Amino acid sequence: MKTLASIFAVLSLTLIAFQANPGVAAEEAEEAVTHQYIGVQACGMCHKKAKTGDQLKQWQESRHAQAFATLATEKAQTIATERGIEDPQKAAECLQCHVTQPAAAEIATPRKGKEGFLVEHGVQCETCHGAGSDYKSRKVMKDHDASIAAGLTIPDEQLCLTCHNDKSPTFTGFDFDEMWAKVNHPNPARAAE
Numbered sequence: 001m002k003t004l005a006s007i008f009a010v011l012s013l014t015l016i017a018f019q020a021n022p023g024v025a026a027e028e029a030e031e032a033v034t035h036q037y038i039g040v041q042a043c044g045m046c047h048k049k050a051k052t053g054d055q056l057k058q059w060q061e062s063r064h065a066q067a068f069a070t071l072a073t074e075k076a077q078t079i080a081t082e083r084g085i086e087d088p089q090k091a092a093e094c095l096q097c098h099v100t101q102p103a104a105a106e107i108a109t110p111r112k113g114k115e116g117f118l119v120e121h122g123v124q125c126e127t128c129h130g131a132g133s134d135y136k137s138r139k140v141m142k143d144h145d146a147s148i149a150a151g152l153t154i155p156d157e158q159l160c161l162t163c164h165n166d167k168s169p170t171f172t173g174f175d176f177d178e179m180w181a182k183v184n185h186p187n188p189a190r191a192a193e
């Protein structure tokens, strides 16, 4: 069992290490922000097999994939006009929940011939699972803890509620079980383990 004294000892050692080599902490802090977005096509390379749940297809068929396109519909335009917004596809008031919009430095350069990350993909894999540049390798992905350490997030209802709430002009309520059933994308191979 850890005593207060031993916790204090660890803390002060950490402090000493930090003071001795502030560069290490700075590097770590930098690393935390350098996970880059790679886009759905890149995730889909490995997540489109029926045997493991074809998460790509499930997502493509979900409303989340349409969330940016939706902002160009007549219904969206009506909602926007009421609020004095000219173009909902360009308005932060709408984009905040309908897309993920990383800073340019957070977007990985796509490999030749690949589309890479596109805002047009709306609410996408990395909106919920975190930027994938550092967890996308098979070796890391197969190791849950390593994936989490490399930036993978496994969201729960709390994340849904950051968008599914009464700030949404069309909000009519959110029942997690009912809504999750519509976008659930399990890996049957894993469930069988």
Ligand code: HEC
Residues within 6 Å of the ligand: 038, 039, 042, 043, 044, 045, 046, 047, 052, 125, 126, 129, 131, 132, 133, 135, 136, 137, 138, 141, 142, 143, 144, 145, 147, 154, 187, 190
């Ligand atoms: C090189 C292949 C590959 C790529 C690219 C890849 N994955 Fe994976 N992923 C895997 C494998 C293999 C597993 C482990 C088996 C499984 O759960 O399907 C996995 C597991 C996962 C899991 C479950 C992890 C856990 O421990 O619960 C999530 C979530 C996930 N991937 C999301 C993504 C997302 C999002 C992207 C794109 C940013 C992505 N993956 C890109 C191969 C890949």
Ligand code: HEC
Residues within 6 Å of the ligand: 063, 064, 066, 067, 068, 070, 096, 097, 098, 099, 123, 127, 155, 156, 157, 159, 160, 161, 162, 163, 164, 176, 178, 179, 180, 182, 183
């Ligand atoms: C980044 C914001 C965001 C997050 C996070 C998010 N959603 Fe959504 N969701 C949307 C938007 C925007 C739409 C509407 C897309 C459209 O219709 O074009 C939507 C639509 C849906 C729909 C289809 C609407 C319906 O009534 O059938 C379901 C189901 C859904 N989300 C479930 C979830 C669940 C479950 C979670 C959490 C695991 C979640 N969403 C997380 C933004 C989000």
Ligand code: HEC
Residues within 6 Å of the ligand: 070, 071, 073, 075, 076, 077, 079, 080, 083, 085, 088, 093, 094, 095, 096, 097, 098, 162, 163, 164, 165, 166, 167, 168, 169, 170, 171, 172
């Ligand atoms: C707080 C997050 C949030 C904001 C801000 C937001 N939306 Fe949405 N939007 C959602 C979610 C979640 C859904 C799907 C479920 C729902 O209707 O609440 C959605 C659905 C929609 C739909 C589809 C409704 C349907 O079923 O046909 C339209 C159109 C729409 N939003 C337009 C807009 C416009 C225009 C703006 C900006 C003025 C906007 N939204 C701002 C979260 C948001």
Ligand code: HEC
Residues within 6 Å of the ligand: 040, 043, 044, 047, 055, 056, 057, 059, 064, 123, 124, 125, 126, 127, 128, 129, 154, 155, 156, 183, 185, 186, 187, 188, 190, 191
């Ligand atoms: C709206 C948020 C959301 C989006 C978008 C989303 N996921 Fe997930 N994903 C989740 C949640 C929530 C879980 C389940 C976590 C749990 O098991 O409790 C999950 C689980 C997974 C798993 C593990 C499944 C299992 O049974 O082991 C994989 C693999 C995965 N997602 C890949 C993807 C890929 C690839 C995309 C894009 C094509 C994607 N996800 C898009 C929220 C999302």
